[in-house]
Structure formats: structure tokens, C-alpha cells
Amino acid sequence: xxxxxxxxxxxxxxxxxxxxxxxxxxxxxxxxxxxxxxxxxxxxxxxxxxxxxxxxxxxxxxxxxxxxxxxxxxxxxxxxxxxxxxxxxxxxxxxxxxxxxxxxxxxxxxxxxxxxxxxxxxxxxxxxxxxxxxxxxxxxxxxxxxxxxxxxxxxxxxxxxxxxxxxxxxxxxxxxxxxxxxxxxxxxxxxxxxxxxxxxxxxxxxxxxxxxxxxxxxxxxxxxxxxxxxxxxxxxxxxxxxxxxxxxxxxxxxxxxxxxxxxxxxxxxxxxxxxxxxxxxxxxxxxxxxxxxxxxxxxxxxxxxxxxxxxxxxxxx
Amino acid sequence: xxxxxxxxxxxxxxxxxxxxxxxxxxxxxxxxxxxxxxxxxxxxxxxxxxxxxxxxxxxxxxxxxxxxxxxxxxxxxxxxxxxxxxxxxxxxxxxxxxxxxxxxxxxxxxxxxxxxxxxxxxxxxxxxxxxxxxxxxxxxxxxxxxxxxxxxxxxxxxxxxxxxxxxxxxxxxxxxxxxxxxxxxxxxxxxxxxxxxxxxxxxxxxxxxxxxxxxxxxxxxxxxxxxxxxxxxxxxxxxxxxxxxxxxxxxxxxxxxxxxxxxxxxxxxxxxxxxxxxxxxxxxxxxxxxxxxxxxxxxxxxxxxxxxxxxxxxxxxxxxxxxxxxxxxxxxxxxxxxxxxxxxxxxxxxxxxxxxxxxxxxxxxxxxxxxxxxxxxxxxxxxxxxxxxxxxxxxxxxxxxxxxxxxxxxxxxxxxxxxxxxxxxxxxxxxxxxxxxxxxxxxxxxxxxxxxxxxxxxxxxxxxxxxxxxxxxxxxxxxxxxxxxxxxxxxxxxxxxxxxxxxxxxxxxxxxxxxxxxxxxxxxxxxxxxxxxxxxxxxxxxxxxxxxxxxxxxxxxxxxxxxxxxxxxxxxxxxxxxxxxxxxxxxxxxxxxxxxxx
Numbered sequence: 056x057x058x059x060x061x062x063x064x065x066x067x068x069x070x071x072x073x074x075x076x077x078x079x080x081x082x083x084x085x086x087x088x089x090x091x092x093x094x095x096x097x098x099x100x101x102x103x104x105x106x107x108x109x110x111x112x113x114x115x116x117x118x119x120x121x122x123x124x125x126x127x128x129x130x131x132x133x134x135x136x137x138x139x140x141x142x143x144x145x146x147x148x149x150x151x152x153x154x155x156x157x158x159x160x161x162x163x164x165x166x167x168x169x170x171x172x173x174x175x176x177x178x179x180x181x182x183x184x185x186x187x188x189x190x191x192x193x194x195x196x197x198x199x200x201x202x203x204x205x206x207x208x209x210x211x212x213x214x215x216x217x218x219x220x221x222x223x224x225x226x227x228x229x230x231x232x233x234x235x236x237x238x239x240x241x242x243x244x245x246x247x248x249x250x251x252x253x254x255x256x257x258x259x260x261x262x263x264x265x266x267x268x269x270x271x272x273x274x275x276x277x278x279x280x281x282x283x284x285x286x287x288x289x290x291x292x293x294x295x296x297x298x299x300x301x302x303x304x305x306x307x308x309x310x311x312x313x314x315x316x317x318x319x320x321x322x323x324x325x326x327x328x329x330x331x332x333x334x335x336x337x338x339x340x341x342x343x344x345x346x347x348x349x350x351x352x353x354x355x356x357x358x359x360x361x362x363x364x365x366x367x368x369x370x371x372x
Numbered sequence: 373x374x375x376x377x378x379x380x381x382x383x384x385x386x387x388x389x390x391x392x393x394x395x396x397x398x399x400x401x402x403x404x405x406x407x408x409x410x411x412x413x414x415x416x417x418x419x420x421x422x423x424x425x426x427x428x429x430x431x432x433x434x435x436x437x438x439x440x441x442x443x444x445x446x447x448x449x450x451x452x453x454x455x456x457x458x459x460x461x462x463x464x465x466x467x468x469x470x471x472x473x474x475x476x477x478x479x480x481x482x483x484x485x486x487x488x489x490x491x492x493x494x495x496x497x498x499x500x501x502x503x504x505x506x507x508x509x510x511x512x513x514x515x516x517x518x519x520x521x522x523x524x525x526x527x528x529x530x531x532x533x534x535x536x537x538x539x540x541x542x543x544x545x546x547x548x549x550x551x552x553x554x555x556x557x558x559x560x561x562x563x564x565x566x567x568x569x570x571x572x573x574x575x576x577x578x579x580x581x582x583x584x585x586x587x588x589x590x591x592x593x594x595x596x597x598x599x600x601x602x603x604x605x606x607x608x609x610x611x612x613x614x615x616x617x618x619x620x621x622x623x624x625x626x627x628x629x630x631x632x633x634x635x636x637x638x639x640x641x642x643x644x645x646x647x648x649x650x651x652x653x654x655x656x657x658x659x660x661x662x663x664x665x666x667x668x669x670x671x672x673x674x675x676x677x678x679x680x681x682x683x684x685x686x687x688x689x690x691x692x693x694x695x696x697x698x699x700x701x702x703x704x705x706x707x708x709x710x711x712x713x714x715x716x717x718x719x720x721x722x723x724x725x726x727x728x729x730x731x732x733x734x735x736x737x738x739x740x741x742x743x744x745x746x747x748x749x750x751x752x753x754x755x756x757x758x759x760x761x762x763x764x765x766x767x768x769x770x771x772x773x774x775x776x777x778x779x780x781x782x783x784x785x786x787x788x789x790x791x792x793x794x795x796x797x798x799x800x801x802x803x804x805x806x807x808x809x810x811x812x813x814x815x816x817x818x819x820x821x822x823x824x825x826x827x828x829x830x831x832x833x834x835x836x837x838x839x840x841x842x843x844x845x846x847x848x849x850x851x852x853x854x855x856x857x858x859x860x861x862x863x864x865x866x867x868x869x870x871x872x873x874x875x876x877x878x879x880x881x882x883x884x885x886x887x888x889x890x891x892x893x894x895x896x897x898x899x900x901x902x903x904x905x906x907x908x909x910x911x912x913x914x915x916x917x918x919x920x921x922x923x924x925x926x927x928x929x930x931x932x933x934x935x936x937x938x939x940x941x942x943x944x945x946x947x948x949x950x951x952x953x954x955x956x957x958x959x960x961x962x963x964x965x966x967x968x969x970x
Contacts, residue, residue: 090847093843093850094842094843097510099514099883100883111507139414141417141581142582142584143582151600219664222666224650317657318654319657322602334843
């Protein structure tokens with residue numbers, strides 16, 4: 056099958072998947088989700104006022120009508136307005152998504168690149184003390200709470216008790232230098248918290264790959280370690296590496312940044328989503344849930360395409 | 373060894389970044405005050421405002437007719453946009469209020485030519501009408517419902533803004549006349565609320581759903597930006613020039629002389645160019661933000677009380693903080709209490725008079741068992757003020773000499789009550805203690821269960837009833853489904869009527885009377901006092917009502933928390949979170965502009 060045909064087939068199979076995901080998420084998070092009515096009401100509401108607010112929010116309409124509207128809104132990207140702030144949901148997402156992407160991208164990339172390198176290093180030195188050191192450090196990194204790491208880094212780098220080099224909160228980015236000023240500490244936190252998990256995963260992948268026949272053959276031919284690791288081992292283990300990398304993206308963007316955004320006062324989509332969940336801001340919630348589902352499906356399609364590119368056996372099949 | 377060029381570039385950038393870089397954030401040259409709030413606001417439409425966090429913003433973006441004097445304690449009303457205090461007819465029903473001339477809204481595309489027009493009495497009339505338009509999703513109607521003549525009919529007739537309301541009229545561009553259906557002495561207080569802030573009709577119609585994010589007011593500041601982390605406001609250059617006067621604001625040299633306020637005499641507020649309000653709900657983050665100098669002010673988290681306080685009685689700040697910070701301990705303008713849902717026959721009113729008496733005895737036994745001292749120690753660091761009943765200490769009508777018996781633990785008395793009325797561990801009802809899901813609320817529930825165990829209440833008969841969000845919890849008790857309702861009330865104005873109404877029968881759920889207390893004597897006294905101006909007689913009635921609630925054991929009440937404020941010494945101000953609330957931000961000054969560029 057040609058690549059365009061393959062993409063078309065994957066996209067078509069994604070449609071029922073999207074329908075199922077949106078239906079279940081609508082049922083759980085919107086239909087049975089938090090009720091915004093009582094947060095909008097005044098201090099001494101009457102039954103009549105409650106009914107009015109419910110009507111304005113559309114809570115009194117039948118389930119199927121609400122779900123159909125939801126699907127239509129997603130399809131047309133007419134996502135309505137936030138019940139809390141009144142701001143257009145599309146503009147909220149357009150404003151917050153790039154901030155989150157800029158916030159997590161360096162940490163996400165660094166965490167994965169360093170994880171691959173350390174994983175390769177530990178796998179190459181398997182069973183020796185450097186391997187044990189890397190794995191021990193990984194377990195320590197995995198064991199410390201994200202929150203503790205954030206607070207420790209803030210105290211160390213953002214207060215007079217430490218070096219006081221960076222701000223403890225804010226996001227007034229106007230160029231590369233101010234970007235580094237605001238992103239450095241969150242990036243360090245993200246790298247520290249993800250590095251342990253990534254290193255252990257990539258080490259396991261590399262250990263398996265380094266034990267294969269073609270690697271032994273390369274060694275027998277006297278290939279240099281770097282050549283063996285990068286050319287023969289890493290390239291052949293790209294399928295699990297890519298899978299982990301791609302599926303992490305929606306999670307990192309939507310939920311992974313929540314603590315960073317909260318503790319560093321960064322106006323990203325993680326905080327927006329959290330606030331929407333806790334306050335029952337359904338238009339925002341519906342949009343984020345729907346877009347996350349789309350992102351996951353997109354990641355799935357992209358992974359399938361990457362598989363074909365990195366592993367000819369998939370294309371052949 | 374050869375060092376790659378890109379690593380040198382990255383290192384150079386990082387070095388620049390440590391000092392904020394060569395492109396410091398905008399506003400570094402301005403006089404900026406950074407204020408931390410422990411919550412985020414909702415909609416900035418004054419009609420939809422229903423939290424103290426929103427109030428801090430709306431009161432600075434919009435004008436109200438009245439406000440509270442900045443420094444006067446007890447709190448006192450003073451004209452804001454109004455040209456003076458209202459003239460009131462002899463029967464107390466007709467209020468005539470003049471407004472200042474020449475006050476303009478900020479510039480906005482909603483106005484012809486984009487230039488802000490003059491604020492008129494018609495704008496006030498329009499702004500109050502909006503609360504009675506269902507499409508507004510307004511939160512403030514309860515302040516004027518059934519009180520301003522013709523407003524409810526206006527709503528019933530379709531909320532047509534071009535139709536007049538008999539009791540809410542602009543006599544001319546500068547004169548407002550409000551006609552009440554019955555005397556309502558608290559009316560002027562309601563006109564100092566952000567719900568009564570004045571918005572221009574053109575802007576509401578022009579911006580539609582986006583109006584809350586494009587505020588068009590005549591307040592001391594205008595909105596630059598707002599997101600989930602902060603709001604940035606800048607000085608409204610056209611705000612009316614009214615020199616600051618210590619005397620007019622109620623300055624007390626004995627208690628307020630150390631704040632540097634004297635230097636502000638005669639200056640024109642607002643004093644700062646930019647107001648940055650950070651929304652930091654997390655205690656640790658708020659504390660770090662103050663310590664790192666990223667904000668000037670915080671409400672101290674309870675977790676840091678031990679560190680900040682040098683002494684609890686009297687409350688004094690620790691010496692470590694005195695050099696860099698100013699400190700204020702402030703009693704909250706409200707209280708925390710746990711109501712019994714009297715609509716629940718297991719513990720409340722019962723058609724069988726004998727069972728009704730037994731239920732009352734059970735409630736009183738629970739009240740006697742509740743250990744306010746431990747509640748205060750564990751959750752409020754022992755500096756909250758426990759008081760009997762429903763008139764909190766901040767109210768002028770509070771009785772400091774009242775008996776404290778209602779809040780003192782009496783296990784023997786509680787056991788006796790249970791025994792006298794035939795309650796045994798076997799026939800005691802299951803107590804359902806409601807709360808929105810959070811660690812602190814859960815801890816409070818566990819403590820309550822522990823208290824009850826001391827009188828032999830079986831632990832499995834004290835059950836938590838948890839809700840995912842506060843909205844869900846409010847819905848449940850609004851529908852009378854929660855047996856024990858723990859909540860707090862923040863007073864809207866410094867008149868105990870605002871808390872007395874919490875037990876007025878007709879205000880039963882879904883209204884503010886979450887105990888569904890229904891006592892004819894109480895309601896009669898409430899109606900009688902509602903028409904009275906502040907007086908000893910009215911205070912006496914309020915206290916009688918307080919006694920009725922205590923006698924009926926309708927509520928386990930209460931405690932007024934003590935809030936600790938800590939702020940950078942460079943900020944010249946007296947912060948307030950109660951009635952002055954957001955009004956004080958126009959009077960904040962910064963001694964020297966921050967030099968760190970943050």
C-alpha cells in the first residue's frame with residue numbers, strides 16, 4: 056500500500072475511535088461532571104434563579120442534544136465561551152497552548168535525549184558500577200515527588216536563601232534571553248523528574264538490542280562503541296523509543312505541565328484544564344477533552360507512519 | 373579539547389538570563405505593586421462577581437457610588453462616585469443620590485470615536501437592572517430582590533432595558549432616585565459592593581460575551597491582561613483627581629503611624645503605575661514568591677504561622693521578619709460554622725413533639741461535645757476567635773460580654789442530655805458530615821468524629837459525605853441533602869443583619885439559610901429589626917435572635933479566623949481583605965521602584 060493510501064486508511068479508522076472517546080469523555084466529564092450552577096449563583100438564590108442559570112448553561116437540555124452539539128462544536132471548532140471568565144474557548148486555547156508547549160518542550164526533549172544517552176551508557180556498561188550508579192540515581196529520581204523537586208529548585212535558584220538567579224514565578228517572555236530566564240528552572244524540574252523513568256526504559260530497550268546477533272557481529276568486525284550504539288543498536292530500537300516519545304506528547308502538554316504552571320505562575324493549558332475540571336467549566340472542559348482525544352489519535356497515526364519509515368518490515372507487511 | 377560554538381552561545385544566554393537579560397520584561401521602569409491573592413477571580417463582569425478575589429479586581433476597574441473609608445475602623449461608608457451621602461425620605465423609602473460630574477469611562481471602541489464618555493445616573497440604573505436579566509447570569513440580585521419597587525415586575529415583563537422601573541430612576545444625568553418597597557437601612561452598604569459597580573450599556577452590547585474580558589469602567593485602573601496566573605492593571609490616567617486625605621480616610625495616628633502613610637497626604641491616587649495581581653492558591657508557592665521578592669504582599673499561609681509569629685498572645689511578628697516586612701493581624705469579616713439541617717427529621721424538626729424534643733437534645737449534646745479550643749489550635753493556630761452564635765466579632769453588634777458557655781466543651785452535660793432523652797449508642801442516628809473533597813476538610817471531619825467518640829457516639833455512625841467540588845457540595849445542601857453543613861460566611865457589609873439573615877425562615881435552602889432554621893419568633897424579630905436604623909434597640913433585637921439560634925442548637929458556631937498579612941516594607945499601605953477589600957489598592961504606594969527588573 057502506498058504511503059498516502061496508508062495515511063487515509065489510518066485516518067478513516069481513527070473516526071470511530073474519536074467518536075467513542077468523545078462519547079465516553081462527554082458522558083463522564085460533562086454529563087456527570089461538576090455542576091457550575093451553584094458557583095455562578097449569588098449568596099441567597101431562589102429556586103427560580105437556579106432554574107434560570109441551569110437553562111442559560113444548557114443543563115436542562117436532553118443528553119443526546121447536548122452530545123450532538125458537542126460533536127458539532129468540535130467539528131466546526133466553534134467551541135463557545137468559558138462559563139467562568141466568558142472568554143472565547145478558542146482564544147483561551149490559542150493563548151495557553153503555545154505557552155505550555157514553550158514551557159515543556161526543552162524539558163521534554165532534554166529528558167528524552169539524556170534518557171537515551173544515559174540508557175545507552177548504562178546498557179553498554181551493564182552489570183558494572185557505572186550501570187549501578189545510573190540505575191540507582193534513576194530510582195532516586197523516580198522516588199522524589201515532582202512537587203518536592205519544584206520547591207527545592209525554587210529555594211535553591213529563586214530565593215535569597217539560595218542563588219536567587221531566576222524568578223520563582225512569571226512568564227513575560229519577550230526574546231530568547233527572557234525565555235531562558237523563565238524556562239530554566241521549570242526545565243530543570245521536568246528533566247529531573249522524567250530522567251529516571253526515561254533512563255530505565257531506554258536502558259531496558261538497549262540491553263535487549265545489544266544482545267542481538269547483528270550487534271555481536273559488528274563487535275566481531277571491530278566496530279567502534281559509538282558506531283555500535285548509534286548505528287546498530289539505537290536505529291534498530293527506534294520503534295519502542297518513538298512509541299514512548301509520541302504518546303508522551305499529549306500527556307505532557309495537557310497534564311504534565313500542571314504542577315509547573317501552578318507553582319511557577321505560568322498561564323498554560325495545564326492550569327486551564329485543571330481549573331475547568333474543578334470548577335465545572337464545561338465549554339473549556341469539552342474542548343480540552345476533545346482536543347486531547349484528537350491529539351492522541353493524531354499521535355497514533357504519526358507513529359504508524361514513523362514505523363514504516365524506520366522499520367521497512369512494517370512497510371512490507 | 374575543542375568546545376562547540378553552540379555550547380558557548382547557550383552558556384552566554386544562560387548567564388544573561390540569570391540577571392533577567394538584556395530584554396527585561398516590560399514595565400521595569402514603572403512603579404509596580406505586586407499583590408498575591410490565594411485564589412483566582414471568576415468573571416470580571418461586576419454583575420457576575422461573587423467572590424472576594426473577583427471583588428479585588430472589579431472594584432479597581434469600575435466605580436461604585438460608595439466605598440468604605442480606607443483607614444477608619446470600625447468601617448465607615450464614604451461617597452465614591454456619589455457626590456455625597458444620600459438624602460432619605462422620612463419614611464425611609466426614597467433615596468436620592470447625586471453623582472459627580474465629569475467622570476468618564478475609559479476609552480473603548482464601544483463608544484463613538486473610541487473616547488470614553490461621561491458616567492451618568494442612567495448607567496447606574498442600567499447596571500442594577502442587569503442583575504434582574506436572566507441572560508446576565510448575575511449573582512447580585514439577592515441584594516435588591518423584593519426591595520426596589522418595580523424591579524421584579526421589570527424582570528417578569530421580559531427584562532426590557534428600554535422599559536422604566538418605578539423604583540429605580542435617573543431623575544437627570546446626575547441624580548439617581550431609588551424607591552424601596554419597605555425600609556432597607558443597609559441599602560447604602562449594598563451600593564458599595566462590586567455588584568453595584570457601574571458599567572456602560574454600549575460596552576456590554578458591543579463586546580457581548582467577551583465583555584468580562586474587556587472591562588470598560590471608570591475605576592482607578594484599567595485592565596492590561598488577565599490569565600490563569602495573574603492580572604495586570606495599569607493606572608487610569610483619566611481617573612478623577614481627588615487628593616488623598618488622611619483625615620478623610622479615618623487615619624488613626626496611634627495605631628497607624630508606623631506605616632508611612634503620612635507621606636501620601638495630598639497626593640493623587642492611584643499612586644502606582646501598574647498593579648500586578650498574582651493568583652497563587654498554593655501555600656508553598658505564595659510563600660516562595662514573597663521571599664524571592666516576586667510579590668510585595670501575601671496572606672500568610674497557616675503552615676508558616678509558626679515561623680512568622682514571635683508571639684501568639686499578643687500577636688507579634690517574629691524579629692527575623694521585622695527588618696524587611698510589615699505585618700498585620702486581621703480578624704476575618706465573617707465566620708466558620710457547622711449547621712444542622714433542621715429539615716432532616718433524623719436530627720432536625722420532627723412532626724412528633726416528643727421526637728422533636730429528643731432531636732433538639734441530641735443537637736445540643738453535639739454542640740456541647742464539640743471542642744472549639746482544639747479546633748482552633750489544630751486548624752487556626754490557636755489565634756482564631758471562638759464566639760457563641762452568629763454575630764461575629766467584626767460586627768458592631770457583637771457582644772463581647774456574652775456568656776461563652778455555648779462554645780465551651782461540656783462532656784458531662786452532653787452525656788446527661790443524651791441519657792435524659794433516651795439516646796443510646798444503638799438508637800443514635802448516623803451523622804452525615806458533608807464537605808467538598810480536600811485534605812483539610814477531611815481532617816476536620818476526622819476531628820469531629822473523634823470529638824463525638826468522647827460521648828460514646830459510635831465511630832461508624834459518624835460518616836463523611838464528600839463532594840468532588842464546592843459546586844457539587846453547594847448543590848447538595850441547597851437541595852437539603854446534607855445533614856451537617858460546614859461552611860463559612862464572609863460578610864458583605866459591616867452590619868450584623870448580613871449574618872442574622874442566615875437563619876431567617878424564608879431564606880431556607882436553596883437560600884442562604886442552610887440550616888433551614890424556622891422559628892416564628894426569630895422571623896418576627898428579623899422583620900421588625902429589618903426596618904430599623906442602627907440603634908441600641910436594634911442591637912438588642914439582633915442579640916435576642918442570636919440567643920434563639922443558640923437555644924435551639926441550630927448550629928455549631930462559630931469561629932472568626934485571624935488572617936496574617938505580610939508585606940514588603942517598600943509598599944506603603946494598610947491592606948484589608950474585608951469591607952475595604954479591593955478599594956485600598958488605589959492608595960498603595962511603593963517607596964522606591966523595584967530595581968531587579970522583575
